[in-house]
Amino acid sequence: MTDSAQFADLTKIVKKASEYGQTQGDGVRDQIVSHIYGEAERLAATVVTCSNQRTDWDRKVDNIITSRLLGYPLMLALLGAVFWVTISGANVPSEMLANFLFGIEEWLSVLFISAGAPDWLHGVVVLGTYRGLAWVVAVMLPPMAIFFPIFTMLEDLGYLPRVAFNLDHAFKRVGAHGKQALTMSMGFGCNAAGVIAARIIDSPRERLIAILTNNFVPCNGRFPALIAISMIFVAGGVFSAYGTLAASAMVVVMVLIGISVTLAVSWLLSKTFLKGEPSSFTLELPPYRKPQIIPVIVRSLFDRTAFVLARAVIVAAPAGALTWVFANIYIGDLSIIGHVAGWLEPFGRAIGLDGVIILAFILGMPANEIVVPIMVMSYLSAGAMFEFDSLLAFRELLLAQNWTLLTALNFMLFSLLHFPCGTTLLTIRKETGSLKWTILAAVIPTVIAILVCFSIAQGVRLFNLL
Amino acid sequence: MNTMIGNDTLVSLGVGQRGVVTALATEGIGRRRMLDLGFIPGTIVESVRRSPAGDPTAYFIRGVMIALRSEESSKIFVNPV
Amino acid sequence: MGLTYQSSGKGALREDYLNYNVKGDYVIALAGNPNTGKSTVFNALTGLKQHTGNWPGKTVVQALGNYKHGQKQITLVDLPGTYSLLANSPEEQVARDFICFAEPDATVVVVDATCLERNLNLVLQVLEITHKTIVCLNLMDEARRKKIRIDVPALANQLGVPVIPTAARNGEGLTLLKDTINSVAADKTELTPMRLIYDASLEVAIRELAEELDPLLPPQINRRWIALRLIDGDYTVIDGIRKFLEKKMVKEVFAS
Ligand SMILES: Nc1nc2c(ncn2[C@@H]2O[C@H](COP(=O)(O)OP(=O)(O)OP(=O)(O)O)[C@@H](O)[C@H]2O)c(=O)[nH]1
Ligand SMILES: [Mg+2]
Numbered sequence: 001m002t003d004s005a006q007f008a009d010l011t012k013i014v015k016k017a018s019e020y021g022q023t024q025g026d027g028v029r030d031q032i033v034s035h036i037y038g039e040a041e042r043l044a045a046t047v048v049t050c051s052n053q054r055t056d057w058d059r060k061v062d063n064i065i066t067s068r069l070l071g072y073p074l075m076l077a078l079l080g081a082v083f084w085v086t087i088s089g090a091n092v093p094s095e096m097l098a099n100f101l102f103g104i105e106e107w108l109s110v111l112f113i114s115a116g117a118p119d120w121l122h123g124v125v126v127l128g129t130y131r132g133l134a135w136v137v138a139v140m141l142p143p144m145a146i147f148f149p150i151f152t153m154l155e156d157l158g159y160l161p162r163v164a165f166n167l168d169h170a171f172k173r174v175g176a177h178g179k180q181a182l183t184m185s186m187g188f189g190c191n192a193a194g195v196i197a198a199r200i201i202d203s204p205r206e207r208l209i210a211i212l213t214n215n216f217v218p219c220n221g222r223f224p225a226l227i228a229i230s231m232i233f234v235a236g237g238v239f240s241a242y243g244t245l246a247a248s249a250m251v252v253v254m255v256l257i258g259i260s261v262t263l264a265v266s267w268l269l270s271k272t273f274l275k276g277e278p279s280s281f282t283l284e285l286p287p288y289r290k291p292q293i294i295p296v297i298v299r300s301l302f303d304r305t306a307f308v309l310a311r312a313v314i315v316a317a318p319a320g321a322l323t324w325v326f327a328n329i330y331i332g333d334l335s336i337i338g339h340v341a342g343w344l345e346p347f348g349r350a351i352g353l354d355g356v357i358i359l360a361f362i363l364g365m366p367a368n369e370i371v372v373p374i375m376v377m378s379y380l381s382a383g384a385m386f387e388f389d390s391l392l393a394f395r396e397l398l399l400a401q402n403w404t405l406l407t408a409l410n411f412m413l414f415s416l417l418h419f420p421c422g423t424t425l426l427t428i429r430k431e432t433g434s435l436k437w438t439i440l441a442a443v444i445p446t447v448i449a450i451l452v453c454f455s456i457a458q459g460v461r462l463f464n465l466l
Numbered sequence: 467m468n469t470m471i472g473n474d475t476l477v478s479l480g481v482g483q484r485g486v487v488t489a490l491a492t493e494g495i496g497r498r499r500m501l502d503l504g505f506i507p508g509t510i511v512e513s514v515r516r517s518p519a520g521d522p523t524a525y526f527i528r529g530v531m532i533a534l535r536s537e538e539s540s541k542i543f544v545n546p547v
Numbered sequence: 548m549g550l551t552y553q554s555s556g557k558g559a560l561r562e563d564y565l566n567y568n569v570k571g572d573y574v575i576a577l578a579g580n581p582n583t584g585k586s587t588v589f590n591a592l593t594g595l596k597q598h599t600g601n602w603p604g605k606t607v608v609q610a611l612g613n614y615k616h617g618q619k620q621i622t623l624v625d626l627p628g629t630y631s632l633l634a635n636s637p638e639e640q641v642a643r644d645f646i647c648f649a650e651p652d653a654t655v656v657v658v659d660a661t662c663l664e665r666n667l668n669l670v671l672q673v674l675e676i677t678h679k680t681i682v683c684l685n686l687m688d689e690a691r692r693k694k695i696r697i698d699v700p701a702l703a704n705q706l707g708v709p710v711i712p713t714a715a716r717n718g719e720g721l722t723l724l725k726d727t728i729n730s731v732a733a734d735k736t737e738l739t740p741m742r743l744i745y746d747a748s749l750e751v752a753i754r755e756l757a758e759e760l761d762p763l764l765p766p767q768i769n770r771r772w773i774a775l776r777l778i779d780g781d782y783t784v785i786d787g788i789r790k791f792l793e794k795k796m797v798k799e800v801f802a803s
Contacts, residue, residue: 013759014785017777020752028749028779033501033633034508035745037528040667043705047698048663062515062524071518158601165533169519172535178522182602200604202636280496280538282503284603285524285531286582287661287689292716299596495635502631504665529662 058287062162071166079255082150084248087227090142091244095390097141101134123328124321128377132320135373136312143224144308148300151188156291160185164283172278174263175270177206179283180213184262187217191420192427194219199431203279209266211428212441215420216258216265221311221368222415226251228372232395233408250412258416265444273440308369315367323363323377337378351450352410352457354401361414366422371415406460410453417449474546476525476539479513485544486510492541504528505542571613571620573732574649578642578673579657580666581628584685586610587715588657589625592725597625604628609641616725619732624651630665632672633781644787647676650767652732655724657683660690660697660712670706671743675772678740680708681727688714707739752778764788 021028064070105126112122154160160182168178179201187194194214201207218226230250235243270276326336334342337359345355356378364371376394379401398407419442420428429438472488479485487509490497504527505511512526522533534542577585581603590597593612598605610625626645627638646654656673658666673680682702690697703710709727713720730736744750756774764770768791776784 009759009763010785010788013756013763014777014782016759017752017756017774018780020756021778021780029498029633030501030506031745031749032775032779033498033631034506036671036743037504037506037509037668039671039741039743040664043667043702044664046705047702049696049698050694059514066515066517066524068516068518152600155600155602160600161602165517165522165524166519168522168533168535169517172521178533178535179604182604196607199607199638278535278537280499281522281533281535282499282538283522283533284581285533286601286603289601289689303596498633498635502633502635504668528665530665 061288062285065159065162066166075163075166076252078154080248080252082147082154083227083251084244085150086143086147087231087248087251088244089146090227093142093145094138098134098138098390101138105130105134120328123324128321128324129317130320131377132316132323132370132373133312135320135376136316136369137308139228139372140221140224140312140369141305141308143227144220144304145301147223148189148304149297152296152300153291153293155185156289156296158286158288161283161285165285168281168283170263171266172281174267175206175274175276175278176209176263176266177201177203177279178281180206180210180262180266183210183214184217184259187214187219188223189220191215191217191219191424195424195427195431205270205274205276206279208274208432208437209269211431212269212437212444213262213265215424215441215445216262216417218254218258218416219368219421220307221421222371223251224369225372225415226254226412228391228394229408229412231391232398233403233405236395254412254416257413261417261448265448311367311369316370316373319363319366319370320373320377323374327378327380341378350457351414351453352406352460353414353453354407356401357407357411357414361418364421365419368415368421406457410456413456414449414453417445417452419443419446419449472543472545474544476511476513476523476534476542476544477536479511479544479546481513481515481523483546484510484512485546487542487544489543490541491543492538496538496541500538500542503532510547511542511544571622573619573652573728574622574624575728575732576624576626576646576649576651576654577657578626578632578646578654578669579628579683580630580659580669581605583628583657583659583666584715585625585628585657588655588683588685588713588721588724589623591715591718591721593623607638614725617729619729621728621732629669631669632676633779640783643676643784646673647768647772647784648787648791651677651679653679653681653728655681655683655728657685657715660684660686661693661695663697671741674706674708674740675743675775676769678708678738679731680738680740681724681731682706682708682710683715683724684710684712685715687712687719688717705741707741709736749778765791
């Protein structure tokens with residue numbers, strides 16, 4: 001028998017099968033499914049005995065967590081509590097790490113100078129590479145190492161599906177899928193992971209919406225910068241009970257803005273590029289499970305540390321070196337960075353930022369965690385002396401660069417809303433298989449970030465607010 | 467089994483009420499999904515809670531809690547018990 | 548010359564489905580409803596760190612891992628969780644095609660002991676595809692806490708395949724699971740899988756089609772199941788067959 005004959009036979013059989021199937025309509029499927037379930041039911045009945053006297057804790061807990069009155073306030077309170085614990089907990093280890101790492105920097109500098117190393121080598125290695133690395137580790141690691149165990153614990157507990165349950169209605173209203181809440185939760189860790197998680201949404205239209213908007217959740221790489229800027233400008237750069245509370249509130253507000261923009265953009269997409277009706281939604285609410293506290297802490301500590309360190313080495317270190325080089329090669333009486341930042345300055349001003357910030361966001365494309373180090377290094381250009389090891393010093397630096405409350409607010413908004421990082425874009429390309437959607441995934445947020453920052457800047461200037 | 471198919475759907479079940487599935491008013495893939503989840507005629511379903519916004523609603527069916535939007539649940543006919 | 552399936556090796560499509568060159572002795576698939584602990588079992592056996600989480604759909608990317616047990620090198624595949632294998636969604640299709648066409652040496656169905664009925668639905672569907680099945684009755688600790696008692700020998704007896712109670716998170720029952728996997732993969736366990744019998748007219752149609760399919764399919768593929776899928780109007784299965792046949796043909800050409 002030849003191959004083609006075989007396929008022909010197959011086709012014939014398929015036809016016959018479909019003819020039989022068609023005479024039965026939905027009947028065959030119904031019959032098959034109910035027969036299998038019936039057998040399962042029968043089997044289960046013969047082997048399972050249940051002394052049915054459970055006090056159903058799950059239901060009691062859910063009565064509160066999804067209640068009309070407390071459902072939403074509790075979610076908000078929990079979010080705030082998580083950030084508050086993260087911010088207040090990260091304070092001490094962050095200072096310690098910074099002292100330690102920048103102590104090493106001094107020591108390295110001494111070593112380089114006493115060895116008679118040329119200035120440029122000291123600059124590239126110590127002031128560029130090492131500084132970038134140290135900054136990312138000191139600022140990123142502690143909040144991540146606190147946030148993630150807590151988050152993982154909530155995930156293990158079974159809280160995330162409840163969030164999706166509570167928020168589905170809003171997603172339905174904007175033509176999206178309730179499981180988008182789950183993909184957004186994953187986005188806190190990393191937007192690329194959030195994009196991949198969108199596979200749990202069956203409808204291609206709604207999956208795309210989830211993918212294109214995932215970026216509005218501040219990820220791993222942005223969220224410490226949000227914390228740092230909130231601490232500086234909302235809490236005044238000093239740790240106090242009131243300060244951390246205010247900074248946490250600020251971060252919560254940012255997340256809420258991110259959620260609102262997600263809903264707005266989802267709605268817009270369902271009305272334009274991704275027109276369509278909401279598809280079916282089914283969500284299983286699993287029983288609550290006691291998280292394995294110790295393993296979770298150990299695992300996520302280890303994971304996050306590895307993650308942050310890897311990113312610091314792969315992205316932050318080279319970015320630091322490159323930035324130092326650009327900040328120290330002069331064309332005329334301005335460094336390369338000076339030239340580019342100068343050129344970006346009018347645009348930056350118009351949206352309440354400045355040229356250096358815009359440049360940092362552009363150079364930070366490969367990974368969001370390097371935006372702040374690049375920005376700081378550019379401000380410092382030519383290796384100005386700077387004690388990098390405290391928030392207060394950081395505050396001084398920003399104030400010296402004419403940062404105002406408006407700059408801080410727009411920096412946070414731009415960070416929250418701007419284009420996704422390179423890794424995320426690559427992932428979007430892979431998941432959607434389309435260049436068009438990938439480009440849109442970069443363009444939509446950027447346009448929104450610019451529009452929002454522009455309106456705020458103009459508004460503030462017009463009415464002399466802030 | 468001789469079940470009468472009335473006008474009640476899962477949506478009309480009040481929270482805490484239970485019903486026996488009598489029929490599905492969907493076809494194609496939507497119907498398959500519901501069947502796979504266990505919404506098969508003869509199955510007992512309990513309406514357990516509504517989301518704070520009133521929709522979706524969580525149903526207890528064959529040992530698990532499954533949330534459905536009213537679009538889906540209005541296509542599942544039940545006889546309250 | 549026509550196709551003779553005997554000449555080509557087993558698991559021609561494995562590499563396709565795994566995207567990975569299998570060197571070990573056995574390939575074992577992990578299937579199951581969402582959130583039953585597949586990734587936890589996977590991690591416990593392979594020592595890897597697949598992400599787990601208490602929500603259905605945590606695993607969306609198929610994971611591979613290796614472990615050694617009883618002198619055998621075993622490749623474990625963590626499939627996405629599905630409520631059924633009737634191919635209503637891409638994940639279901641992935642899981643189903645893998646179990647049917649990649650010919651794993653055994654399929655472990657991880658089930659939630661606290662809601663057996665729903666999980667048995669999937670077990671029965673897997674048994675329709677392959678008899679080399681092991682039921683991993685996971686979350687036994689939770690079942691005990693909820694005072695649910697399961698007559699394991701009776702269940703194994705009725706299903707006709709091994710049923711291993713486990714609590715993967717605490718490591719309970721995993722040695723026995725590994726022993727059983729080796730034994731089933733090596734065809735050393737007697738399996739008498741429970742058969743589902745549909746009503747008479749459907750059975751007649753299944754039998755007729757299965758007979759016609761017989762010369763077209765390699766021996767290890769379950770004709771009855773393919774016939775049933777076709778009657779159900781599930782044509783995605785044809786892609787699977789087609790891929791399978793083409794792969795075998797390529798092997799054939801290279802062999803001659
Ligand atoms: N108490 C208890 N919990 C378990 C056990 N096995 C898994 N879990 C928990 O059950 C939840 C789900 O486990 P996973 O391994 O992610 O489940 P999965 O089957 O891979 O889920 P999907 O990838 O979503 O299909 C997690 O919170 C686990 O910690 C067990 O034996 N006992
Ligand atoms: Mg999993």
